[in-house]
Amino acid sequence: MAVNASPSPILSRPLAYGATSLGILALAWVLATSVLGWVGPEVLPSPLAVIARFANLIVEPFAGAALFGHVLASLERWSYGVFFAIVLGVPFGIFFAWVPWFRAVVNPVFETLRYIPPFAWVPIAILWFGASTATQAMVVFIAAFPACVINAQLGVQHVDNILVQAARVFGADQLNTLRRVVVPVATPSIFTGIRIAISNGWMALVGAELVVGKTGLGFLIAQGQQNDSVSTIFVGIIAIGVLGVLIDLCVQRLERRLMPWQLP
Amino acid sequence: MLEPSATPKLELRNITKWYGPEGTGVLAVDDCSVSVQKGEFVCVVGPSGCGKSTLMTVGAGLEEATHGEILIDGKPAGKPGPRRSVVFQKFALFPSETVAQNIKFGLQMTNVPRDEQERRVQQQLEIMGLTQFRDSYPSQLSGGMQQRVAIARALAMQPEILLMDEPFGALDAQTRTILQEEVQRLSHQMHYTVLFITHSVEEAVYLSDRVIVMSRRPGRIKKEIQLPRDVAWKRGDIEQAAEHPEFIEARREIWALVREEIMAA
Ligand SMILES: Nc1ncnc2c1ncn2[C@@H]1O[C@H](COP(=O)(O)OP(=O)(O)O)[C@@H](O)[C@H]1O
């Protein structure tokens, strides 16, 4: 075998496409701002200006903290909200699908609640928890919870009944049927739910930080606007996007580890 | 030899099964009685949709009969359990578990001692020619291999009764022939008590001691045909068996009965 065999096509192709499209975007940005000057720096700062501001924000506190501090604050709230959404939502969804009477009883309430946008809860969250981590975590939770429930439920409902019959034939009780057959088979769907929950939670968090709180990336953006610093806003926006992608990549990785039995 | 008067190992007595409400739902099986003696291999044949799978699902205890009862050794069979193992047409392997884990599943659920579990898994892997696939997942195997795993999983339970619902129906012709011959060999060696569902008349004649022909839906028992037992032609491969006059005669008779039902539909 040649050592320098052509790189695995599964990985390299999307990576190459991704790099190309990002590169084109960056090029357009440079052209529009620095080279051709179509848009002024007060509308869209040049990449260089944003990078300079980024370097600056790393070392120098702005809106109460350096960039890293804002990132940590956001991640902390987001983690709490998403953590509780997953550990409560996934079992809830499984139970929902497995126990018909429970579904019949709870479904109307759940369906109604889930059409209330997460931000509608901000005022009540502030009343309950004040302008604290708990408030933003609650908004994240509300944004993330339904996706966990619904996808876990769908995953369980779509498990072929013949597998459940087979589990019964071979002596499994309800708990073992769930543990060894139903939940593993529903795992891809559960993970889809978790990934949606994670991004919903992230978006809701930044939204909540725009209105409440004294730290976080959303707050950073809001303060950038207050101080007419467009480049600060862009640093915030890009940081939010990049962090979102990184989190999702971590989850995908975990997913592949947990399900070696899945066809690629 | 079998004593016809002995209490059957498995008896499906006057089974009627309605899906949905009785009288207005679907009548799948209508007053069917089937009994299987210890060590006997019984095939049920009938046109597609006549209620064969329903009969097996009820016989396995997976569905309640609307009327009638299921008896093992003359006593109510109750819930599914280790006395009855099932091989499903669509394999029904647990996709997140390896071949060995699938085979071990029922042993763990019924609290077979650990070293005994290992021993039986190893034994079944060898019998079914699966040793090299021990740690593979079902999705990595061909249909024929998957069905071998399903058979191994059922046999590892050392069940008193084996229920098989068109186990070779989803396989290609060559794989099916090989597996038919292996099941035939195994059942002659081990004297399993088997209720085997199929729509293939040849398969029924080759494998079984007795063939039960069902009518079109709602399924009733149309006729039972006793086949010669312990004859040489049944122990060779299926191609040779199919040339034997007794085989040809039985196949002709049974096929005529099945054809009547298909044509009348
Ligand atoms: N779960 C079910 N609900 C309603 N009808 C069913 C169900 N299962 C089977 N049937 C109906 O019962 C009849 C017999 O089905 P089945 O036992 O699967 O036949 P076979 O195995 O002989 O092809 C068919 O008409 C089928 O549509």
Ligand SMILES: [Mg+2]
């Ligand atoms: Mg069937």
